[in-house]
Amino acid sequence: MNHIFALNALAFFMTLAVVARAQTTCLMIPRDPASSVQQHLIHETRLILNTKPEFTFRAASASGTEMSDLRMYDTLVNAGVQQRRELGQTLSSDLLILIDTREQKGQYVVDLVAIEPAMGIRLNAAVLLWDTNRPHVAAQAVVDEIIAAQTKRTRGIKTVFAIPAFESKDLTPQYRYMMEAYPAWVERLLLHRDGAVVVELAEAETLALMQDSKNGIPLPIVVNGSFLNKGVGPDRVVSLGLEMSRGGHVVGSEERDDVPVHAIGRTIHEMLDALLVTVLGATTEPNTMDPHQGGALLKRADALGLAGFWDNAIPLYFALMFHDAYSEQATLGLLEAYGALLQRNMKRRHEDPLLIVGLGEKIVDLVSTLPTDWRVSNLARLQAALRSFQ
Numbered sequence: 057m058n059h060i061f062a063l064n065a066l067a068f069f070m071t072l073a074v075v076a077r078a079q080t081t082c083l084m085i086p087r088d089p090a091s092s093v094q095q096h097l098i099h100e101t102r103l104i105l106n107t108k109p110e111f112t113f114r115a116a117s118a119s120g121t122e123m124s125d126l127r128m129y130d131t132l133v134n135a136g137v138q139q140r141r142e143l144g145q146t147l148s149s150d151l152l153i154l155i156d157t158r159e160q161k162g163q164y165v166v167d168l169v170a171i172e173p174a175m176g177i178r179l180n181a182a183v184l185l186w187d188t189n190r191p192h193v194a195a196q197a198v199v200d201e202i203i204a205a206q207t208k209r210t211r212g213i214k215t216v217f218a219i220p221a222f223e224s225k226d227l228t229p230q231y232r233y234m235m236e237a238y239p240a241w242v243e244r245l246l247l248h249r250d251g252a253v254v255v256e257l258a259e260a261e262t263l264a265l266m267q268d269s270k271n272g273i274p275l276p277i278v279v280n281g282s283f284l285n286k287g288v289g290p291d292r293v294v295s296l297g298l299e300m301s302r303g304g305h306v307v308g309s310e311e312r313d314d315v316p317v318h319a320i321g322r323t324i325h326e327m328l329d330a331l332l333v334t335v336l337g338a339t340t341e342p343n344t345m346d347p348h349q350g351g352a353l354l355k356r357a358d359a360l361g362l363a364g365f366w367d368n369a370i371p372l373y374f375a376l377m378f379h380d381a382y383s384e385q386a387t388l389g390l391l392e393a394y395g396a397l398l399q400r401n402m403k404r405r406h407e408d409p410l411l412i413v414g415l416g417e418k419i420v421d422l423v424s425t426l427p428t429d430w431r432v433s434n435l436a437r438l439q440a441a442l443r444s445f446q
Contacts, residue, residue: 080206083114083149087129087156093164094157097186100195105202114149129154133169137176137262144173151179151205155198157186160364164188168198170205175213175273177255177263179205180247183368185359214251215336216274218260219243222281225295230417231285237374238281241321242298244353244375245328246279264303277302277335279328289424292317298327300335308334317425321378350379357389366393382430387422394419 082105086094105111132140132154144152154169164186170179182201186194219239224232243254255263260276282297293316299309310327357372370393376386398415 079110079112080150080209081112081114081148082151082153082202083147084153084155085129085132087154091157093159093186093188094155096188096191097155097157097166097195097198100191101198101202104192104195104199110206111202129156132171137259138266140171140173140176144171144176147173149173151202151209153198153202153205158363158365163363165359165363165365166194166198168201170202172205172209177213177216177253177259177273179208179253183356183359185355185362208251208253212251213253213273215246215249215253216260216263216276217243217246217252217254217279218257218276219246219254219279219281220257222283225282225284230414230421231283233371233374234283236371237378238283238324239279240353240372240375241324241378242279242281242328244379245325249332275302277307286314289421290317292421292425294320296320296323296327298324298331300331302335318381321381324378350376350383353379354385354389357386361389361393361396364396366396369393382426384430387426390422391419394422 084098084101086098088094102113105113132143132152135143150172152171152173154167154171156167157164158167166182166184166186168182168184170181171177172179180201184194184197184201219242221235222238224235246252246254255276257278260278263273263276278301280299280301284295286293286295293314295311295313296315297309297311300307308331310330312323312327315323353372353376357369357376360366360369360372370390373386373389373393376383376389380386394415401415
């Protein structure tokens, strides 16, 4: 009996040890600790995290005192990888969650960055809508991002990517939003791969210089791209280029000419898969458009749009159209965005008439690429969206 009791006790303590090892200590750092909105957000997030046994929530520094350094947020956001590691050693946490909020006309969005302090890199970043009337729902979205970061941390980082803005080879700036739209689409495709993270270019360059056997982080891969538009409206085609480099050396490139607008997303997916096979020896995955890729882009674009940050939302709506060339949500989101920008700049129409003309050209180009049956079935909604331009 004593023998059985001893075995049971041993199993019990081994289970406790596994749980203890699996637990994640999470420290949330607001940009403005005095902000009532950020305080409310952290409070609601903490209520949800406290229901999850795998998480321990921390709102204090390693010394046990409330963090009084108001510059902690900016330091972590702007610091290099090595500085984050050094700072992370003073913070007894497995995950650092940086929280900031932006407000425009009573609408708020949350900027969230999750950092793994031992590695000093960002595991993910998100833009979320903060609805003060539904704080629990908004906080759940924050918790989902924290869980996603923890999943990456526990499964291990296999590949690190950086995706700078694409180079535009156009002679006019009409499609300048695409410089950010293409990277947003490539990022969604890469993040769908197990063990992949996307970092800022500066972080990737630092990691490349710090490579050693101790940090356990793969040598980052930089994905550069370029595009060139030909024609307008339904006749527009695009030439695309993708290039991967590692350690300052080009390790693979792909080019496609005269790609129809409706095939851009699928073509980039094919180019990316081909490069990953060449560079990593990766097995080509089924070329399907995962609905989560489009959903993540739509949520981020809508959050920015609802808060009035249309210039940030527009590239994401375009990226969503790579997922679905005739996306109703993306098309109507772009129409609303152009309408809002037109209203915002009406007072400047005499100073910069080309700005207003440019917005009109963009709306004509957007609508002209849609199939006739799409325009007919959405006629009422299109007319409502176009009233801003009358």
